[in-house]
Amino acid sequence: MYDVIVIGAGPAGLQAALSLGRMHRSTLLLDSGEYRNGPVAHMHNVIGNDGTPPADFRAKARAQLGAYADVRVRDVAVERIEGEVDDFTVALADGTSERARRIVLATGVADDLPAVPGLDALWGRRAFTCPFCDGHEFSDASIGILGASDRTAHLIGMLAPIVGEITVFGVGEAPDPAVVGQLERASVRVHPVPVERVEDDGVQVVVRTADGDIAVAGLFVAAGSIRQRAPFAEQLGLQVLPSGAIEIDEFGRTSVPGVSAAGDLAHRATLPGVVASVVMAAAAGQMAAAVLVQELAAEH
Numbered sequence: 001m002y003d004v005i006v007i008g009a010g011p012a013g014l015q016a017a018l019s020l021g022r023m024h025r026s027t028l029l030l031d032s033g034e035y036r037n038g039p040v041a042h043m044h045n046v047i048g049n050d051g052t053p054p055a056d057f058r059a060k061a062r063a064q065l066g067a068y069a070d071v072r073v074r075d076v077a078v079e080r081i082e083g084e085v086d087d088f089t090v091a092l093a094d095g096t097s098e099r100a101r102r103i104v105l106a107t108g109v110a111d112d113l114p115a116v117p118g119l120d121a122l123w124g125r126r127a128f129t130c131p132f133c134d135g136h137e138f139s140d141a142s143i144g145i146l147g148a149s150d151r152t153a154h155l156i157g158m159l160a161p162i163v164g165e166i167t168v169f170g171v172g173e174a175p176d177p178a179v180v181g182q183l184e185r186a187s188v189r190v191h192p193v194p195v196e197r198v199e200d201d202g203v204q205v206v207v208r209t210a211d212g213d214i215a216v217a218g219l220f221v222a223a224g225s226i227r228q229r230a231p232f233a234e235q236l237g238l239q240v241l242p243s244g245a246i247e248i249d250e251f252g253r254t255s256v257p258g259v260s261a262a263g264d265l266a267h268r269a270t271l272p273g274v275v276a277s278v279v280m281a282a283a284a285g286q287m288a289a290a291v292l293v294q295e296l297a298a299e300h
């Protein structure tokens with residue numbers, strides 16, 4: 001019986017395990033190897049690690065966890081969680097199971113990209129979604145935005161002070177004329193026909209449309225969506241917010257006693273959505289762990 005099983009070893013789960021290990025709480029960290037920034041070559045906006053490859057960041061964090069005898073790491077997917085506070089059982093994909101008094105869910109979210117041929121191959125390398133993470137690398141450059149929606153205007157507002165020219169492309173269908181008028185008034189070019197495919201020519205991104213090709217330095221995707229990476233919110237009957245994220249309180253606790261959540265998969269009801277970043281995820285992991293340490297200390 002572990003004190004805590006942490007499910008997920010991105011920044012949220014790694015930090016939770018570190019905090020628990022430093023407090024000598026027996027901890028099992030489980031990882032299926034599916035990271036949101038898996039395809040990303042360099043992460044940004046992470047103090048002390050601006051430009052670090054996410055894989056190096058995770059490898060260093062895991063190596064540092066090795067110094068804590070109370071933390072065990074297993075690379076195996078979790079399939080099911082059952083039980084209640086002080087006695088949870090976690091069923092693993094290799095047929096074994098593990099037990100713990102508390103659970104930290106840090107399984108993140110997955111990005112569902114719009115169905116544009118070629119986009120998957122560019123994701124995290126030349127196609128992005130977050131201006132804080134990847135906008136500065138396109139300073140003064142010509143970029144494209146895939147999708148003409150409310151999110152497009154929001155992205156333009158953030159990217160306009162950074163990039164040079166912005167071209168908006170419709171996805172699936174031609175951009176809505178009302179949105180086109182709005183964007184053109186903001187001096188943004190809107191391509192009149194939808195994207196057929198996107199390609200990396202080794203130097204830039206070529207956006208192919210029936211009306212001709214346009215080359216841009218990179219793409220931002222306004223037309224995607226996110227979903228919970230793992231099925232545990234549903235399995236455990238956790239309260240879920242309109243954003244699709246698990247609801248947590250100020251201390252990282254979910255609606256089910258003994259189950260905490262940290263990182264991209266959860267936020268407080270006072271926020272419209274999660275602030276998805278490595279630093280925020282790590283901070284949430286630390287909060288969840290610190291509160292569980294207090295709870296366990298009160299029980300001995």
Ligand SMILES: Cc1cc2nc3c(=O)[nH]c(=O)nc-3n(C[C@H](O)[C@H](O)[C@H](O)COP(=O)(O)OP(=O)(O)OC[C@H]3O[C@@H](n4cnc5c(N)ncnc54)[C@H](O)[C@@H]3O)c2cc1C
Nearest residue numbers: 008009010012032033034036044078108133263264277278
């Ligand atoms: C293209 C892109 C670029 C980004 N760039 C940046 C950037 O530059 N800077 C920045 O701060 N943020 C960036 N982000 C956001 C950042 O990646 C996330 O905010 C961060 O990874 C969230 O951490 P997390 O620990 O919540 O989830 P994740 O990092 O996604 O980790 C989830 C963990 O859960 C595990 N898991 C999932 N299901 C199971 C299961 N069933 N069993 C066991 N384990 C499971 C996974 O294997 C993984 O270990 C970027 C995001 C994207 C999509």
